[in-house]
């Protein structure tokens with residue numbers, strides 16, 4: 001589980017875009033790789049829409065160069081799932 005955590009960096013889409021803008025062309029390629037829709041519900045995402053960039057979320061696996069995009073409702077659902085998993089893991093180790 002801790003291994004998984006290290007590999008997967010979670011970010012607000014805004015921070016992600018910021019971090020890319022600061023960096024090299026390699027990072028800009030990651031920006032190109034942001035999907036144009038929510039991975040879960042396929043709601044359309046506009047990279048040039050500031051409000052959307054501010055409120056949507058991405059997860060980045062830099063090694064695999066995989067960028068996943070979630071709209072706020074799906075992100076909250078995903079968080080619940082992760083929290084649930086964590087709780088179960090804690091129960092096991094306790």
Ligand SMILES: [Zn+2]
Nearest residue numbers: 038041071074
């Ligand atoms: Zn969604």
